[in-house]
Amino acid sequence: MPILEILDYAGVAVFAVTGALSASRKQLDIIGYVFLASVTGIGGGTLRDVILGATPVFWVTNPIYLLVCTAAGIAVFLSAHLMHSRYRLLVWLDAVGLSAYCVMGAAKGLEATGSPAVAMVTGMLTATFGGVLRDLLAGEPSVLLRPEIYVTAALVGSGMFTGATALGAPLIVASAIGILAAFLVRGGALRYGWTLPTGRAGPGRHPDDVM
Amino acid sequence: MPILEILDYAGVAVFAVTGALSASRKQLDIIGYVFLASVTGIGGGTLRDVILGATPVFWVTNPIYLLVCTAAGIAVFLSAHLMHSRYRLLVWLDAVGLSAYCVMGAAKGLEATGSPAVAMVTGMLTATFGGVLRDLLAGEPSVLLRPEIYVTAALVGSGMFTGATALGAPLIVASAIGILAAFLVRGGALRYGWTLPTGRAGPGRHPDDVM
Amino acid sequence: MPILEILDYAGVAVFAVTGALSASRKQLDIIGYVFLASVTGIGGGTLRDVILGATPVFWVTNPIYLLVCTAAGIAVFLSAHLMHSRYRLLVWLDAVGLSAYCVMGAAKGLEATGSPAVAMVTGMLTATFGGVLRDLLAGEPSVLLRPEIYVTAALVGSGMFTGATALGAPLIVASAIGILAAFLVRGGALRYGWTLPTGRAGPGRHPDDVM
Numbered sequence: 001m002p003i004l005e006i007l008d009y010a011g012v013a014v015f016a017v018t019g020a021l022s023a024s025r026k027q028l029d030i031i032g033y034v035f036l037a038s039v040t041g042i043g044g045g046t047l048r049d050v051i052l053g054a055t056p057v058f059w060v061t062n063p064i065y066l067l068v069c070t071a072a073g074i075a076v077f078l079s080a081h082l083m084h085s086r087y088r089l090l091v092w093l094d095a096v097g098l099s100a101y102c103v104m105g106a107a108k109g110l111e112a113t114g115s116p117a118v119a120m121v122t123g124m125l126t127a128t129f130g131g132v133l134r135d136l137l138a139g140e141p142s143v144l145l146r147p148e149i150y151v152t153a154a155l156v157g158s159g160m161f162t163g164a165t166a167l168g169a170p171l172i173v174a175s176a177i178g179i180l181a182a183f184l185v186r187g188g189a190l191r192y193g194w195t196l197p198t199g200r201a202g203p204g205r206h207p208d209d210v211m
Numbered sequence: 212m213p214i215l216e217i218l219d220y221a222g223v224a225v226f227a228v229t230g231a232l233s234a235s236r237k238q239l240d241i242i243g244y245v246f247l248a249s250v251t252g253i254g255g256g257t258l259r260d261v262i263l264g265a266t267p268v269f270w271v272t273n274p275i276y277l278l279v280c281t282a283a284g285i286a287v288f289l290s291a292h293l294m295h296s297r298y299r300l301l302v303w304l305d306a307v308g309l310s311a312y313c314v315m316g317a318a319k320g321l322e323a324t325g326s327p328a329v330a331m332v333t334g335m336l337t338a339t340f341g342g343v344l345r346d347l348l349a350g351e352p353s354v355l356l357r358p359e360i361y362v363t364a365a366l367v368g369s370g371m372f373t374g375a376t377a378l379g380a381p382l383i384v385a386s387a388i389g390i391l392a393a394f395l396v397r398g399g400a401l402r403y404g405w406t407l408p409t410g411r412a413g414p415g416r417h418p419d420d421v422m
Numbered sequence: 423m424p425i426l427e428i429l430d431y432a433g434v435a436v437f438a439v440t441g442a443l444s445a446s447r448k449q450l451d452i453i454g455y456v457f458l459a460s461v462t463g464i465g466g467g468t469l470r471d472v473i474l475g476a477t478p479v480f481w482v483t484n485p486i487y488l489l490v491c492t493a494a495g496i497a498v499f500l501s502a503h504l505m506h507s508r509y510r511l512l513v514w515l516d517a518v519g520l521s522a523y524c525v526m527g528a529a530k531g532l533e534a535t536g537s538p539a540v541a542m543v544t545g546m547l548t549a550t551f552g553g554v555l556r557d558l559l560a561g562e563p564s565v566l567l568r569p570e571i572y573v574t575a576a577l578v579g580s581g582m583f584t585g586a587t588a589l590g591a592p593l594i595v596a597s598a599i600g601i602l603a604a605f606l607v608r609g610g611a612l613r614y615g616w617t618l619p620t621g622r623a624g625p626g627r628h629p630d631d632v633m
Contacts, residue, residue, distance in 0.1 A: 025415025026356055029407035031363040035339075035355070038332070046262065051468065053477025055264025056323065063328040081411035087418055112478065117485040121460070128457075136347065136558065139356060141418055144457070145448055145561060152453040196451035200503035204447025207509055207563055236626025237567055240618035242574040246550075246566070249543070257473065266475025267534065274539040292622035298629055347558065350567060352629055 003172050004107055007179075008045065008058070009068060011100035014093045015130045016041030016069040020076035021083075021090040022138040034073035039137060041069040044130035048105050048122055052112045091190060094131050094143065098154050099182040102127035103175050106158035116162045123158025124151060127182075149189035149196060157182025214383050215318055218390075219256065219269070220279060222311035225304045226341045227252030227280040231287035232294075232301040233349040245284035250348060252280040255341035259316050259333055263323045302401060305342050305354065309365050310393040313338035314386050317369035327373045334369025335362060338393075360400035360407060368393025425594050426529055429601075430467065430480070431490060433522035436515045437552045438463030438491040442498035443512040444560040452499045459495035460488065461559060466552035470527050470544055474534045513612060516553050516565065520576050521604040524549035525597050528580035538584045545580025546573060549604075571611035571618060579604025 019040025023033040042059045049057040059065040083089055102123040109115075109122030128144065128151055135142045143150055161178030169177070188194045230251025234244040253270050260268040270276040294300055313334040320326075320333030339355065339362055346353045354361060372389030380388070399405050441462025445455040464481050471479040481487040505511055524545040531537075531544030550566065550573055557564045565572055583600030591599070610616050 024410050024412050027409045027412075027414055028356070029360070029363070029409055031360075031366060031407065032355070033410070035335070035362045050261055050472055051477070051479050051482060053479075055262070055266070055477075057262050057264075059332075060262060060320075060324055060326075060329050063326050063332075066328050066332055077410050083412070086412065087415060109482075113482055115482075115485050117488050118482050121481075121485075121488055124457070132559065137343065137353065137355060139353060142559065142561060144454070144559060145450070146418070149451070149453075151457045152451070155453060196453065198449045198451055199446050199455070199499050201446050201449075201505070201508065203449055204509060207568070235621050235623050238620045238623075238625050239567070240571070240574070240620055242571075242577060242618065243566070244621070246546070246573045261472055266473070266477075268473050268475075270543075271473060271531075271535055271537075271540050274537050274543075277539050277543055288621050294623070297623065298626060348554065348564065348566060350564060357629070 003175055004104060007100045007104045007175065009065070011097050011104055012041040012045065012065050013068050013072055014100070015044065015097040015134075016072035017076055018090045018094045018097065018131065019134045020073045021080065021086045021093075022134050022140060023073070024076060024080040024086055025140070026138055030074065030077045033077045034070050036134060036138060037073035037076070038066065038069040040130045040134040041065070041072065042130075043133040044101050044105070044126040044128070047129045048108055048126040051122065051125075052108065054108070054112065091143065095153070095183060095186040095190060097130065098127045098186060099157055099179045101130070102154040102157035102182050103161045103178040106161045106178065107171070107175070110162060110165065116166060119162045120155060120158045123161070124154045127154035127157070147195050149185060149194050152196060153182045153186035153189065156185050214386055215315060218311045218315045218386065220276070222308050222315055223252040223256065223276050224279050224283055225308040225311070226255065226345075227283035228287055229301045229305045229308065229342065230345050231284045232291065232297045232304075233345050233351060234284070235287060235291040235297055236351070237349055241285065241288045244288045245281050247345060247349060248284035248287070249277065249280040251341045251345040252276070252283065253341075254344040255312050255316070255337040255339070258340045259319055259337040262333065262336075263319065265319070265323065302354065306364070306394060306397040306401060308341065309338045309397060310368055310390045312341070313365040313368035313393050314372045314389040317372045317389065318382075318386070321373060321376065327377060330373045331366065331369045334372070335365045338365035338368070358406050360396060360405050363407060364393045364397035364400065367396050425597055426526060429522045429526045429597065431487070433519050433526055434463040434467065434487050435490050435494055436519040436522070437466065437556075438494035439498055440512045440516045440519065440553065441556050442495045443502065443508045443515075444556050444562060445495070446498060446502040446508055447562070448560055452496065455499045456492050456495035458556060458560060459498070460491040462552045462556040463487070463491040463494065464552075465555040466523050466527070466548040466550070469551045470530055470548040473544065473547075474530065476530070476534065513565065514609075517575070517605060517608040517612060519552065520549045520608060521579055521601045523552070524576040524579035524604050525583045525600040528583045528600065529593070529597070532584060532587065538588060541584045542577065542580045545583070546576045549576035549580070569617050571607060571616050574618065575604045575608035575611065578607050
């Protein structure tokens with residue numbers, strides 16, 4: 001199986017598990033698990049395909065992805081009570097999914113347009129959009145707004161992949177470099193609380209106090 | 212007028228009314244009613260068309276849908292003060308819209324791909340996405356996260372439609388079966404509080420207590 | 423440079439600045455500024471292109487837009503601490519972006535379909551969607567739900583543009599009329615608190631009190 005296809009299945013599967021873990025945190029029923037697993041698992045790739053005009057999107061032309069999401073939802077439904085901390089597992093799996101998907105999104109963007117700038121953005125957007133959607137639908141505080149490095153990791157991964165490809169690295173090497181770079185950055189942020197400096201301005205006031 | 216077109220108008224109209232009822236709950240002006248009516252009415256079908264690559268989307272090629280949404284918004288603006296409980300009306304109309312749209316989405320997905328799995332998912336997604344969008348934009352607690360059966364009803368409806376079609380039922384019979392099944396399940400959930408069992412794990416802690 | 427291209431860059435740039443201001447209010451890091459700047463800057467136009475089937479979307483075929491968003495994000499990161507009220511600046515720039523984008527969206531919709539009704543809706547949706555997305559992702563109260571006139575301004579602008587075009591006005595004149603009209607309406611709403619009457623029904627109860 002080609003490397004990009006493996007990455008795609010891996011990204012879908014782990015994001016699907018994070019969606020199901022969110023469903024568990026919200027005490028939904030089994031269909032709720034499968035629904036959030038599916039939306040999270042296929043959300044990023046769907047956005048990528050729609051932006052690039054690669055429609056019908058990937059899971060319409062290959063419904064195996066839907067089976068993967070369904071299986072992930074059911075597996076979490078049956079086992080979530082065994083987990084000590086679902087949120088911690090959620091963010092670590094989200095880190096794995098983000099690492100796989102930033103390379104996958106960059107590769108598809110590069111293939112479709114040849115532009116490294118577009119590749120970095122499609123990589124970043126598709127790696128983060130599944131999680132954004134999951135948090136919005138589940139009513140969780142968005143992982144985007146947490147202080148630890150998040151979007152940066154996706155950008156580093158898609159940037160390293162795009163750079164390595166531009167330097168002539170074979171697909172499998174460039175992919176490995178991109179995935180590892182993204183995971184090291186995001187994993188370090190989770191483990192050691194890595195942050196980048198915020199701007200020098202303080203927090204915003206409530207809109208009603210300003211208008 | 213063919214059955215699928217009737218379903219499409221019906222789904223758009225009732226979802227538009229639910230969007231306008233949300234606008235009324237938030238005390239928006241008449242343009243706010245029309246805006247939320249339009250987004251809710253055409254949101255699910257727009258997602259369906261974009262995913263399947265059927266662009267320009269349905270309401271661009273046939274702007275009558277926009278008139279339907281506008282009329283629904285104005286009608287609710289003029290009459291909402293007469294209603295005893297807008298939220299109760301909203302969820303019951305949402306149930307009607309969901310029933311029409313899960314069949315409509317499944318039919319379009321089946322026609323475009325021939326895959327029953329894809330049909331069930333396009334049915335489920337398009338039936339629920341209008342309401343998800345409405346709740347997000349209006350800042351209401353998402354109907355997805357309420358305990359009563361919701362997504363399941365859309366899945367039952369699109370599954371019964373897809374199954375009946377696979378067994379050779381004529382379009383109008385399969386549609387009627389799918390719509391009735393979805394409405395019975397969702398209506399029963401609203402009337403009798405039907406739920407499916409939730410997982411065995413407890414509610415999630417706040418992310419800040421976990422990280 | 424043709425007038426529509428100028429409008430497009432202007433709309434993207436000012437929306438990008440509003441996204442970066444939101445990032446500043448949430449004390450994100452520099453990548454967070456660039457991310458929210460990009461999503462807000464290109465969000466409305468992306469939705470427009472996807473709905474019309476004009477894919478790959480505009481910033482994939484012309485990545486200069488991404489450089490504009492990145493520059494806007496960095497500029498705000500470096501200067502936000504100098505601003506007295508970021509939220510006030512945000513809503514005024516949002517008004518500029520909305521005025522440029524309602525004309526731009528209407529022009530593209532008219533060109534693609536020839537339908538004035540579709541043009542008004544694509545104008546309205548694309549002018550408001552960037553801000554909606556920004557507020558959702560940043561967890562801010564949606565500008566849609568504030569009492570002052572908002573969607574109405576976009577509708578007036580795209581309506582005036584569409585009407586002037588139908589009456590035979592040259593593109594540059596119709597554009598100027600549309601932009602001015604939208605900005606006068608939205609600016610008046612911000613400066614003088616203009617509102618339209620809300621419906622006669624009171625605010626909604628909490629769903630849990632109704633079900």
